[in-house]
Amino acid sequence: MIIDRTEVQDINSFSRLESLQEVYGIMWVLVPILTPVVAITIGVLVIVWLEREISAGIQQRIGPEYASPLGILQALADGTKLLFKENLLPSRGNSSLFSIGPSIAVIVILLSSSVIPFSYNLVLADLNIGIFLWIAISSIAPIGLIMSGYGSNNKYSFLGGLRAAAQSISYEIPLTLCVLSISLLSNSSSTVDIVGAQSKYGFWGWNLWRQPIGFIVFLISSLSECERLPFDLPEAEEELVAGYQTEYSGIKFGLFYVASYLNLLVSSLFVTVLYLGGWNLSIPYIFVPELFEIQKVDGIFGTTISLFITLAKTYLFLFFPITTRWTLPRLRMDQLLNLGWKFLLPISLGNLLLTTSSQLLSL
Structure with a gap:
């Protein structure tokens, strides 16, 4: 053949x-x-x-x-x-839980960043329920911290994990109610639509002015979720050495270190998206319509400009949580829980009721 x-x-x-x-x-x-x-x-x-x-x-x-x-x-x-550095394991701890905990903390935050729109066309997953997907995914993070604290077989680590779980539960509910108010104002739960709803009047159309109470509650809740001062009770050095991180070393400690700053970055990005207009310029449409419509420009130029605006707002906002670290004293655990349950929860619920009433009256 x-x-x-x-x-x-x-x-x-x-x-x-x-x-x-x-x-x-x-x-x-x-x-x-x-x-x-x-x-x-x-x-x-x-x-x-x-x-x-x-x-x-x-x-x-x-x-x-x-x-x-x-x-x-x-x-x-x-x-x-x-x-x-050497990766040490506690001799009497649970090595499986000890190893999985830091990974969960990082993976959860990376997944929640998938719904953040950096520009009109630069978003990994534009979902109809994107903002609530972030809340659902972020609620998994305390599970990793409890696993780390329990798997360390250390009283300081275990107390840190319990504090992290209690703190997360206390402040996730007010944060969720604030997000509900934003969704009602925007008539959507998509992060892209929420940014678009703030673009009508430029700077004065930001949700910062339409939801000042919600912004303050969201800001405090975000600081607590990121475990930044004055809410760093789960890893208070003077009381718990380093909390759930006490027994960790090497790359596993590095994962917690990265997760902490990742959480801070993602929370600041969500503040920018929900309250500071996202990638929108602060110039009203009636003055410079060409610049104002940058949010809908295709191609590299429009995406680059929008990305720069989003990151500029985010890093300017980051000055606030960084400065609070050196200006505010740490709260006691009872003060932290009282603030969440007795003050922020009723305030955020009242803000949601006011927002719902105004939306019904506007129909």
Whole structure:
């Protein structure tokens, strides 16, 4: 049997084409997933550098300056050090729970970032229930902290895990009620639609002015969810050494470190999306309609401008939680729970009722 050389070349070309199609298919799945992960990780490095520089300024001292110019790569150097440090396991602890806990804390926050719109066309998952998906996913994070505290077989770690669970339950309900109010004003639960609903009057159309009470409650609840001062009870150094992180070292401690700043970044992005107009410019449509319609511009230019606006608002807002770390004292546990259940919950519920009444009257 004689096989034509042309037929052999066609078969080889067809097999190469199939291989290329498989590679492109894998890249089509991985690139949209890995791109936000890499971008958010870079954002975390920027936050760590900002916090160290701002903290140094508040305390009138010199911040990091040896790891690259202005100490920009100091966070990367610290992460590399943790990567190569010895990974210790408690001798009488539960190694499975001890190892899974930090992973859950990071994965949950990365999943919740998938519904954040950085521009009109730059969002990983534009879902109709995107904002409530964030709340549902973020409620899983305390489970990882309890697993870490219990698996450490350490009284300080266990108390830290219990505090984290109690704190999360206390402040998730007011936060959810504030998000419900925003959804009612926007007539949608999609994060993209919520940003679009704030674009009618520019700066004065932001939900910050339409929901001032909700903004304050959301801000306090977000600080508590991020376990930032004055709400860092789960890892209070003076009382619990480091809380649920006490027995951790190496890369597992690094995961908790990354999760803390990831949570802060994601919460600040949600504040920008829900209350600060997202990627919208603060110029009303009647003055400069060409610039105002940047939210609907396709292509690299419009996406880049929108991304820059979103990140600029986010990092400007980050100055608030960073400065509170060095200006406010830590609350006691009973004060923290009283604030959540006796003050923020009734206020957020009343704000929701007022928002519902105004929407019904406007129909």
